[in-house]
Amino acid sequence: MKLYQKYFAEKNALKLAYYFPQLKNNTFLRAARGEQTEHVPVWCMRQAGRYLPEFRASREGKDFFETCRSPEHCCELTLQPLRRFPFDAAIIFSDILVVPQALGMEVQMLTGKGPTFTDPLKEPEDLQRLRASVDVNKELDYVFRAITLTRHKIEGKVPLIGFSGAPWTLMSYMIEGGGSNTHSKAKRWLYRHPESSHMLLRMLTDVIVEYLLGQVAAGAQALQLFESHAGILGPVQFKEFSLPYLRDIARRVKDKLKEMDQDVPMIVFAKDAHYALEELSESHYEVVGLDWTIDPRSARKRTGGKVSLQGNMDPCALYAPKERISDIVKKMLEGFGSRGYIANLGHGLYPDMDPENVGAFVEAVHLHSKNMNKQV
Numbered sequence: 340m341k342l343y344q345k346y347f348a349e350k351n352a353l354k355l356a357y358y359f360p361q362l363k364n365n366t367f368l369r370a371a372r373g374e375q376t377e378h379v380p381v382w383c384m385r386q387a388g389r390y391l392p393e394f395r396a397s398r399e400g401k402d403f404f405e406t407c408r409s410p411e412h413c414c415e416l417t418l419q420p421l422r423r424f425p426f427d428a429a430i431i432f433s434d435i436l437v438v439p440q441a442l443g444m445e446v447q448m449l450t451g452k453g454p455t456f457t458d459p460l461k462e463p464e465d466l467q468r469l470r471a472s473v474d475v476n477k478e479l480d481y482v483f484r485a486i487t488l489t490r491h492k493i494e495g496k497v498p499l500i501g502f503s504g505a506p507w508t509l510m511s512y513m514i515e516g517g518g519s520n521t522h523s524k525a526k527r528w529l530y531r532h533p534e535s536s537h538m539l540l541r542m543l544t545d546v547i548v549e550y551l552l553g554q555v556a557a558g559a560q561a562l563q564l565f566e567s568h569a570g571i572l573g574p575v576q577f578k579e580f581s582l583p584y585l586r587d588i589a590r591r592v593k594d595k596l597k598e599m600d601q602d603v604p605m606i607v608f609a610k611d612a613h614y615a616l617e618e619l620s621e622s623h624y625e626v627v628g629l630d631w632t633i634d635p636r637s638a639r640k641r642t643g644g645k646v647s648l649q650g651n652m653d654p655c656a657l658y659a660p661k662e663r664i665s666d667i668v669k670k671m672l673e674g675f676g677s678r679g680y681i682a683n684l685g686h687g688l689y690p691d692m693d694p695e696n697v698g699a700f701v702e703a704v705h706l707h708s709k710n711m712n713k714q715v
């Protein structure tokens with residue numbers, strides 16, 4: 340057991356605080372808790388990614404999941420965007436599909452095709468192929484080591500976010516075997532095999548809870564759940580197959596962290612689940628992440644101050660000239676207000692985006708939010 344994990348297990352909050360370098364910029368954590376900050380904190384989904392030439396150079400010729408298994412590489416890729424831009428948070432370089440791998444499935448990242456499962460789940464009997472009990476500390480130890488290393492190397496500059504895919508999104512990958520427009524194979528399970536679907540979602544939930552707690556024990560200072568395939572579900576199926584598991588994860592992680600005297604904000608990002616905004620704001624998450632299809636003012640109204648909000652500029656707005664990006668950011672900030680708000684994109688950065696425009700986005704968030712704060 341590593342020193343930090345020992346202190347964590349002993350619930351020794353005082354020693355825990357001294358183990359890692361002291362945090363210098365806590366605007367992201369304060370905004371997550373709904374506090375007023377001097378500027379609105381900002382980070383980008385997929386900020387460690389192919390739009391950066393140094394990322395492409397580091398990844399060149401290396402297998403994607405091999406890279407995920409190397410703590411040194413993950414640490415380097417996580418830190419790269421921070422060397423260029425004054426982001427207020429870092430997200431650990433990894434992938435949501437490490438969880439299906441921990442359950443015993445084989446996944447490869449194929450160039451031009453994306454994630455590809457060798458042998459996807461086809462029928463409920465295939466659930467027997469999955470590990471009935473997963474030793475998360477063994478199977479996902481490489482992620483924990485990457486987090487601990489990065490938390491040291493980041494030198495307290497900004498907080499480090501850990502993450503997991505949410506159960507439905509992982510289930511859909513495990514059945515589709517890769518990307519899909521219709522998700523019809525996975526949705527077929529929901530209509531045809533609801534009990535087996537719930538069984539799989541419960542298995543995933545149990546592993547995700549352990550995985551997130553392990554990430555905090557390794558040094559993660561916030562956690563984000565990615566329900567990237569929420570939009571393919573309608574409100575009825577979301578309520579049955581996604582929301583209860585999202586709630587269960589937050590409640591179980593929080594109960595455990597409370598025992599440890601740990602306060603780690605949790606973010607839920609359910610892409611295209613505009614129909615469930617009210618429910619998501621009552622799901623035990625401090626922050627609800629939004630895609631760009633939701634109007635900031637209406638999101639504030641519908642969540643009624645119960646949560647902080649994160650998002651939601653259309654990533655494609657980064658193709659606009661810099662002055663236009665600045666105007667778009669200003670309007671977005673006016674819509675959300677500067678309190679209890681974390682600026683981000685409504686989804687991840689694309690590989691062909693210009694790093695300079697990412698820099699313009701970050702700068703505009705800081706500049707306009709500081710000006711807004713001066714006026715009140």
Ligand SMILES: Cc1c2[nH]c(c1CCC(=O)O)Cc1[nH]c(c(CCC(=O)O)c1C)Cc1[nH]c(c(CCC(=O)O)c1C)Cc1[nH]c(c(C)c1CCC(=O)O)C2
Nearest residue numbers: 384385386387388430431432433434435453454565567687
């Ligand atoms: C659905 C999903 C995946 N992975 C993830 C999601 C949820 C977020 C979302 O909705 O996009 C989450 C993820 N994937 C990655 C991160 C790292 C942190 C960060 O955001 O910077 C995070 C948080 C790295 C990655 N994960 C991946 C890349 C690009 C491939 C590479 O680096 O070689 C990165 C930087 C690969 C990946 N991994 C996945 C896909 C669909 C792809 C794209 C495949 C392609 O475009 O070729 C599965």
